[in-house]
Amino acid sequence: MTETLTLAHKELTDLRRNRFMVVLFAFLAVTVVLSVVVASADFRLKIADYHHYLDALAASGNAAAVPAPQLFPLQMLRGGIEYLEIIGSLFAVVLGYSMITKEKGRGTLQLIFSRPLGRYAFAGGKILALVLLWTATVTGLFIVITATLLLVGNAPLQGGDYLRLALAAAHTIAYLIIWSLLAMALASLTRRTGTGLILALVLWLIVVLIIPQIGDTMDPDNQIPGGLFASLQVDASHEQAVMAHFTGYETTRDLIEQSSVTKQYERATFAYLGIKTEYNQQPLGFIWAGTFNNTLWLLAGLALSVSAALLAATKKTILRKAP
Amino acid sequence: MTDTAISTTALTKRYGSHQALNELTLSVPSGEIFGLLGHNGAGKTTIVNLLTTLMEPSSGTAVIGGHDIATASNQVRRSIGYLPENVQFYDNLTLAENLLFFARLSGVRAPGARIRDVLEFLDFTGRENHRMGTFSKGMRQRAGIAQAIVHNPSVLFLDEPTSGLDPQGVARLREIIIALNTDLGMTIFMNTHLLAEVTKTCTSIGILSSGTLIYQDSVAATLDSFPGQESLEDIYLHIEAGQRS
Amino acid sequence: MNRWTAIIIQELLCTARERLPQLLLAVFVGMIAASAFIGSSARASVAGVYREVVRQGLTTAPNPFDALSPLYYARNTVIYIVLIGALLAIVIGVRSTLRDRQARTADLILSRDVRPSHYLGAKLTGLALFILALLAVSAVINIGCISIVTGHAMSFDDGARIASLYAVAWLFMLPFVGLGMASGICSSSSTTALLVPIVIWSVMIFILPLLGTAAHPVSLLNPVAAPPAAQSGFFAVTSSLVAPLSLGEQFKHVSALILSDPQATGTMTSGLLIIAAFAAAGCAAATMTGRVRMRSELHD
Numbered sequence: 001m002t003e004t005l006t007l008a009h010k011e012l013t014d015l016r017r018n019r020f021m022v023v024l025f026a027f028l029a030v031t032v033v034l035s036v037v038v039a040s041a042d043f044r045l046k047i048a049d050y051h052h053y054l055d056a057l058a059a060s061g062n063a064a065a066v067p068a069p070q071l072f073p074l075q076m077l078r079g080g081i082e083y084l085e086i087i088g089s090l091f092a093v094v095l096g097y098s099m100i101t102k103e104k105g106r107g108t109l110q111l112i113f114s115r116p117l118g119r120y121a122f123a124g125g126k127i128l129a130l131v132l133l134w135t136a137t138v139t140g141l142f143i144v145i146t147a148t149l150l151l152v153g154n155a156p157l158q159g160g161d162y163l164r165l166a167l168a169a170a171h172t173i174a175y176l177i178i179w180s181l182l183a184m185a186l187a188s189l190t191r192r193t194g195t196g197l198i199l200a201l202v203l204w205l206i207v208v209l210i211i212p213q214i215g216d217t218m219d220p221d222n223q224i225p226g227g228l229f230a231s232l233q234v235d236a237s238h239e240q241a242v243m244a245h246f247t248g249y250e251t252t253r254d255l256i257e258q259s260s261v262t263k264q265y266e267r268a269t270f271a272y273l274g275i276k277t278e279y280n281q282q283p284l285g286f287i288w289a290g291t292f293n294n295t296l297w298l299l300a301g302l303a304l305s306v307s308a309a310l311l312a313a314t315k316k317t318i319l320r321k322a323p
Numbered sequence: 324m325t326d327t328a329i330s331t332t333a334l335t336k337r338y339g340s341h342q343a344l345n346e347l348t349l350s351v352p353s354g355e356i357f358g359l360l361g362h363n364g365a366g367k368t369t370i371v372n373l374l375t376t377l378m379e380p381s382s383g384t385a386v387i388g389g390h391d392i393a394t395a396s397n398q399v400r401r402s403i404g405y406l407p408e409n410v411q412f413y414d415n416l417t418l419a420e421n422l423l424f425f426a427r428l429s430g431v432r433a434p435g436a437r438i439r440d441v442l443e444f445l446d447f448t449g450r451e452n453h454r455m456g457t458f459s460k461g462m463r464q465r466a467g468i469a470q471a472i473v474h475n476p477s478v479l480f481l482d483e484p485t486s487g488l489d490p491q492g493v494a495r496l497r498e499i500i501i502a503l504n505t506d507l508g509m510t511i512f513m514n515t516h517l518l519a520e521v522t523k524t525c526t527s528i529g530i531l532s533s534g535t536l537i538y539q540d541s542v543a544a545t546l547d548s549f550p551g552q553e554s555l556e557d558i559y560l561h562i563e564a565g566q567r568s
Numbered sequence: 569m570n571r572w573t574a575i576i577i578q579e580l581l582c583t584a585r586e587r588l589p590q591l592l593l594a595v596f597v598g599m600i601a602a603s604a605f606i607g608s609s610a611r612a613s614v615a616g617v618y619r620e621v622v623r624q625g626l627t628t629a630p631n632p633f634d635a636l637s638p639l640y641y642a643r644n645t646v647i648y649i650v651l652i653g654a655l656l657a658i659v660i661g662v663r664s665t666l667r668d669r670q671a672r673t674a675d676l677i678l679s680r681d682v683r684p685s686h687y688l689g690a691k692l693t694g695l696a697l698f699i700l701a702l703l704a705v706s707a708v709i710n711i712g713c714i715s716i717v718t719g720h721a722m723s724f725d726d727g728a729r730i731a732s733l734y735a736v737a738w739l740f741m742l743p744f745v746g747l748g749m750a751s752g753i754c755s756s757s758s759t760t761a762l763l764v765p766i767v768i769w770s771v772m773i774f775i776l777p778l779l780g781t782a783a784h785p786v787s788l789l790n791p792v793a794a795p796p797a798a799q800s801g802f803f804a805v806t807s808s809l810v811a812p813l814s815l816g817e818q819f820k821h822v823s824a825l826i827l828s829d830p831q832a833t834g835t836m837t838s839g840l841l842i843i844a845a846f847a848a849a850g851c852a853a854a855t856m857t858g859r860v861r862m863r864s865e866l867h868d
Contacts, residue, residue, distance in 0.1 A: 006427040010413070010420075017415040020760060027767070031775055035785075038778055079778060082785040087770050094763050101759065106411035111470060114375045114405040115428045116397035194666070194758050198588040198659060201766075202595060209651050210599065213789045217606055217644055220614045228614060232627040242620050249613050266786075319377055414867075 007125020035079030073155030074273040096180030100187035123313035142169040175265040181305035185312035215257035268294040328353040328510035334383035345534040358521040361531035367514040404471030408483040414456035429474035461492035481513040579694025596652040603644035604713035646823040657741040661748020707734040746850025773816040780807035793821040
């Protein structure tokens with residue numbers, strides 16, 4: 001245990017002083033904040049349009065009451081969550097990969113493994129460092145996000161909103177750790193510098209971008225410009241009745257989407273933040289009932305990635321693949 | 324402490340069909356500076372990898388400081404220090420932080436005092452808080468020795484320790500190796516190409532050719548046994564040529 | 569054989585023999601082939617939904633899919649070029665220059681009578697030819713798969729449009745090759761060499777469009793460019809600034825027009841000019857590196 005803590009401590013000191021990693025994290029924070037700023041500008045634009053519309057109605061002598069666009073502050077995080085989903089996971093891959101390749105490249109693996117370590121101490125130290133790092137980083141990011149919502153978005157956050165933000169942050173931590181550990185396992189299992197990274201990038205490409213894109217493409221409503229049902233002038237209630245006849249196809253499409261851990265993460269966080277309309281302003285119990293399977297799949301992915309990293313980063317495996 | 328620091332019996336390593344080390348039987352008494360010579364690809368680094376437990380043998384046994392490398396690998400690791408060829412460090416950490424890390428990994432109980440001793444021994448006082456990225460090649464090699472001895476091992480393995488050093492660096496390292504042996508009583512096992520260095524540093528040598536140990540004796544006895552040869556280099560080439568023919 | 573040709577052939581051989589780009593290549597070609605079949609499956613489901621809607625008496629409109637041309641099946645190809653194609657271009661560009669630094673062959677080359685710009689220009693030409701060959705094969709596969717899915721051979725006009733799409737794709741991938749090569753020469757480690765161009769790619773594909781259109785990142789995976797946000801206030805400023813830099817959106821816009829996508833409007837001239845300007849800038853960045861940088865050591 002002591003050597004695991006020693007390794008984790010060394011790793012965190014090393015990362016804190018790595019300028020490139022600091023720049024990457026700053027970039028991620030700026031990106032997420034920018035998305036909130038853009039969302040708030042977009043909302044202001046909608047409000048301005050609404051007022052213009054009201055003025056036009058008044059000028060034409062029409063006194064009909066038109067509901068104002070409602071602000072749900074947490075929905076402004078959609079872009080930010082999607083950035084964490086795509087770019088955050090990309091950085092997580094790089095971080096996990098560099099945890100192993102820097103040791104291989106410097107030749108410090110031999111220095112470490114010529115010492116009396118337990119079988120899983122090396123991997124354990126790295127995993128612990130990643131867990132601590134992502135917990136601290138994501139917590140910091142969500143504090144920045146909350147501050148941006150309050151200051152830039154002028155969003156009135158309630159007590160429950162902070163809990164929802166914390167739940168979204170917890171899902172984000174698990175999601176990013178998964179990517180870092182998968183990349184760490186791949187870097188341990190490959191001999192040449194760059195091979196592990198490219199393999200991890202291919203995996204990232206398939207899981208984060210291609211599978212969700214295929215799922216999206218298979219959605220009949222996405223096939224026609226403006227939406228299939230809108231072009232056929234079929235309303236939402238009838239849409240459900242029609243789609244009830246295509247459960248097999250929809251289940252296949254859903255399974256394809258669910259095979260991506262990114263979709264599991266997205267569905268759960270979108271629900272807790274109310275970005276998915278059916279969960280907006282709903283109690284947490286209702287959201288949990290609808291999305292617990294997504295959270296459990298995310299946890300299963302976490303368990304799988306921890307196991308993969310533990311098994312791949314043992315002395316025997318890693319030294320066999322050291323240059 | 325046993326009288327034999329390193330002993331191997333029929334130690335063999337195969338990579339697929341390639342025999343990297345062929346039934347090596349070798350004994351290095353405690354207190355020696357043993358130099359292992361051999362051409363490129365003779366199997367020198369393979370031996371060091373096996374003896375430092377970085378690799379497992381295909382067959383045969385080896386005992387370091389009374390501990391078997393296969394059955395008591397952690398005890399072996401506690402009793403050895405290792406300096407790989409072209410040693411590298413965590414460049415973002417200072418020398419002291421690097422040494423603290425390796426000392427803790429080696430289970431040193433009061434690392435602070437030990438690190439101070441090692442830094443003083445290796446003439447690093449005042450540089451301990453400099454980041455490794457700022458160190459020259461010679462200083463890195465000395466820092467490599469520091470990490471290898473920070474836990475006070477009884478046997479030290481040095482893989483091509485003078486590789487890439489300038490003449491001053493080579494001379495400085497030679498002084499250190501001899502001091503480690505005479506002042507701290509460490510047994511030293513080193514691989515090297517520089518035969519002139521072996522004459523000045525080592526007390527005994529072994530010659531490895533294509534995975535087989537073809538010669539082992541003390542440096543003094545070796546120089547006496549080949550009166551027709553002017554230097555250790557000539558003797559080495561003579562023995563190697565005899566093996567090939 | 570002159571030096572120029574020798575370097576090109578050497579580059580083609582090295583790139584073709586590298587296993588990792590081959591993996592990305594397999595994913596790319598596989599997705600190009602699969603895209604037509606995914607489109608076909610979606611079309612079959614739409615036909616089923618349409619029949620059901622008609623059976624329930626909910627519409628009298630004609631099946632909207634009947635109006636769509638076979639080129640519709642190629643629309644997903646565009647997104648695969650933006651995602652996989654660009655990453656492939658980056659990886660082969662980075663590997664090309666990193667290879668010389670890792671193996672220290674840059675010293676062997678630069679100790680001969682070869683100008684760095686000449687050498688890098690020939691390497692870039694080799695990679696451009698490699699991508700051209702890859703896209704030509706992909707175009708043939710794409711046309712073949714669409715013909716299988718539609719049940720008849722593609723018309724000459726549609727075939728020409730697919731070929732044009734891949735010609736623009738070649739131009740779109742070139743700046744990423746150049747960017748990868750420049751990064752492979754200038755970065756201090758192989759990790760940063762790969763990462764820097766990938767970060768730049770993610771900015772161009774996912775971040776700049778958001779500033780100009782307020783489009784959510786995942787919606788940018790749609791093969792048709794995001795419509796501009798209302799041109800007032802914040803977005804009036806940002807969209808004019810970032811739209812020319814959103815290379816992915818420009819490519820999607822031009823491609824949608826080439827494929828006669830009913831959602832696409834406007835002309836392709838400005839888009840083509842922007843893509844060509846990026847290609848020229850990428851090539852210049854790759855070939856203008858100095859001798860000292862090419863020899864610099866990697867710190868992995």
